[in-house]
Amino acid sequence: MADASEGFDVMTLGNGTYLDRIIAQHRKRASADQRSLADLQRAVKDRPPPRKFLRALEEPGLSVIAEIKRRSPSKGDLFPDLDPRLLAGEYEAGGASCLSVLTDSPNFGGSPTDLTEARDAVSLPVLRKDFTVDERDLLDALLMGADAVLLIAAALSGSELRTFGLIAQDLGLNALVEVHDERELDQALEIGSDLIGVNQRDLYTFEVDHERAARMASLIPAEVVRVAESGVRGPEDAAVLHAEGYSAVLVGESLVTSGDPALAVSALKGTS
Secondary structure, X not given: OOOOOOOOOOOXXXXXXXXXXXXXXXXXXXXOOOOOHHHHHHHHOOOOOOOOHHHHOOOOOOEEEEEEOOEEOOOEEOOOOOOHHHHHHXXXXXOOOEEEEEOOHHHHOOOHHHHHHHHHHOOXXXXXXXXXXXXXXXXXXXXXXXXXXEEEHHHOOHHHHHHHHHHHHHHOOEEEEEEOOHHHHHHHHHOOXXXXXXXXXXXXXXXXXXXXXXXXXXXXXXXXXXXXXXXXXXXXXXXXXXXXXXXXXXXXXXXXXXXXXXXXXXXXXXXX
């Protein structure tokens, strides 16, 4: 069983990974979704413009994307009774640049309500952390108040990655494209991604490979905002990643379980 990850937790399952199973689950749900795309598209026209997620990560110094995460499929409950409003406020007080909110319920105990309440409590831009497999997922993200969405290269075909990236752009959403290796990085760069997250955890061995983070950072053009995901245990890890060229770290478990989220965020930024 894998350790928890700020990329998505993965475990082997037959010839695949936990990610394979959860993506299949989301694709099945999407195929059964009878909602009209036209109705959803009309609904999002009434939404106010999203906050500037990418811009928030371009500020000087190391940015922290602080995650609201109730549970992990591999470690179980982390903070099941958290109040997303209070936790978001603590993250903001600690100097977080953005929030990430899990909205997947079956596997992570999250919900759209967690995102809406967290965003309403702060001025920070918010990433919807979920498995995007359908255009409706992007429209739903905007309707619940998200300012950015996650696109996992390992879970999508090249054409899906490109299409969803374009739809996100049309909706005013930033897209954080998560990659695990050089091949996926090439896919992300081919579609012109300006925000790339490197998940340091291998999908099959579960190991966090800090050398992978350094190697991948050197391959990402300077104009692309780089985010390190998974295996960020504390200030030392964050400082190393920043020195390697990462603009931001996405951190969940160590913050949620810290006992003092504001202080933990401040420590990651090196300002405590």
